[in-house]
Amino acid sequence: MYEVVTLGELLIDFVPTVSGVSLIDAPAFKKAPGGAPANVAAGLAKLGTPCAFLGKVGDDAFGEFLKETLEGVGVNTSGLVFSEKARTALAFVSLRADGEREFMFYRHPSADMLYEPHEVATDLIKNARFFHFGSISLISEPSRSATLAALQTALENDVIVSYDPNLRLALWPSPVAAKAGMLSVWDQADLIKVSEDELFFLTGTDDLDLAVERLWRKHLRLMVVTLGKQGCLYYTHHFKGEVPGFAVKSVDTTGAGDGFVAGLINGLLKHPRAWADETELRAVCRFANAVGALTTTQRGAIPALPTQQQVDAFLELI
Numbered sequence: 001m002y003e004v005v006t007l008g009e010l011l012i013d014f015v016p017t018v019s020g021v022s023l024i025d026a027p028a029f030k031k032a033p034g035g036a037p038a039n040v041a042a043g044l045a046k047l048g049t050p051c052a053f054l055g056k057v058g059d060d061a062f063g064e065f066l067k068e069t070l071e072g073v074g075v076n077t078s079g080l081v082f083s084e085k086a087r088t089a090l091a092f093v094s095l096r097a098d099g100e101r102e103f104m105f106y107r108h109p110s111a112d113m114l115y116e117p118h119e120v121a122t123d124l125i126k127n128a129r130f131f132h133f134g135s136i137s138l139i140s141e142p143s144r145s146a147t148l149a150a151l152q153t154a155l156e157n158d159v160i161v162s163y164d165p166n167l168r169l170a171l172w173p174s175p176v177a178a179k180a181g182m183l184s185v186w187d188q189a190d191l192i193k194v195s196e197d198e199l200f201f202l203t204g205t206d207d208l209d210l211a212v213e214r215l216w217r218k219h220l221r222l223m224v225v226t227l228g229k230q231g232c233l234y235y236t237h238h239f240k241g242e243v244p245g246f247a248v249k250s251v252d253t254t255g256a257g258d259g260f261v262a263g264l265i266n267g268l269l270k271h272p273r274a275w276a277d278e279t280e281l282r283a284v285c286r287f288a289n290a291v292g293a294l295t296t297t298q299r300g301a302i303p304a305l306p307t308q309q310q311v312d313a314f315l316e317l318i
């Protein structure tokens with residue numbers, strides 16, 4: 001049995017071999033495993049939580065590389081399927097000198113977009129304690145129906161639903177579609193993690209309390225807003241507050257949010273009282289901040305995600 005099942009995109013990020021250049025100027029690219037829900041699975045496995053990933057890659061060398069990468073960190077991939085109709089998705093990603101991230105996607109379509117409802121390993125979801133997913137697999141059919149089928153399985157089996165709306169504007173047909181699509185499953189989640197930028201995009205206000213109030217739903221038990229190096233805010237039905245982040249030497253923030261989610265879910269599994277006990281929740285958020293911070297201290301997402309021992313050692317030194 002796997003305590004957490006994550007579902008969604010698994011792809012190759014191609015990152016320039018030198019930093020601070022545009023995609024036009026990049027001399028060469030290095031391949032790195034990517035995809036937010038897959039990063040969360042890897043983060044959980046590294047923290048010692050039994051975890052499975054569900055999704056679809058191409059029946060090609062990159063798909064095989066991604067499967068091996070997830071298995072290498074201990075993620076179960078029995079629910080990862082291979083497409084003969086489309087290639088593994090590629091994203092060329094560059095952090096330009098002005099700090100702006102530049103993306104170029106190869107998804108016309110890519111294998112993850114062709115994930116079908118009948119391919120979802122529902123048995124894994126039924127037996128899990130958490131189901132985590134994002135919005136990218138909701139963008140087009142048939143992966144949207146596959147995601148909704150998985151979500152339905154989780155809801156019918158009292159599996160806790162965790163959702164990361166994860167804004168990737170370039171992948172949606174329009175900003176209006178992005179907003180509607182990201183919000184389309186909002187009512188069904190127990191736990192939502194958003195960033196400040198996403199809250200602003202979804203509500204049009206930079207007053208974070210007001211934005212959370214507008215996006216609060218009856219079913220929701222916990223919303224966490226990540227604030228980059230400043231840490232995070234938490235909101236429940238009964239209390240809200242802020243937990244400061246950690247000052248670290250950041251070299252690459254890729255995957256920080258996914259590491260944070262892994263830390264959060266890991267903490268909630270170990271301390272289920274944190275849903276209702278503010279002191280425990282603050283400790284869980286502190287742990288998640290530590291995972292997020294450590295993820296920024298090395299290049300790439302999966303290689304940088306820390307183990308439980310690394311987080312413990314880091315927190316002991318603070």
Ligand code: ADP
Pocket residue numbers: 195225226227228229230231232245246247248250253255256257258260288289290291292293294296
């Ligand atoms: P996302 O990657 O989704 O945009 P954030 O950048 O807000 O999310 O990062 C998620 C979490 O990772 C933060 O809440 C924080 O705990 C940690 N984190 C991110 N960037 C840094 C940083 N530069 N220094 C320390 N911690 C960071």
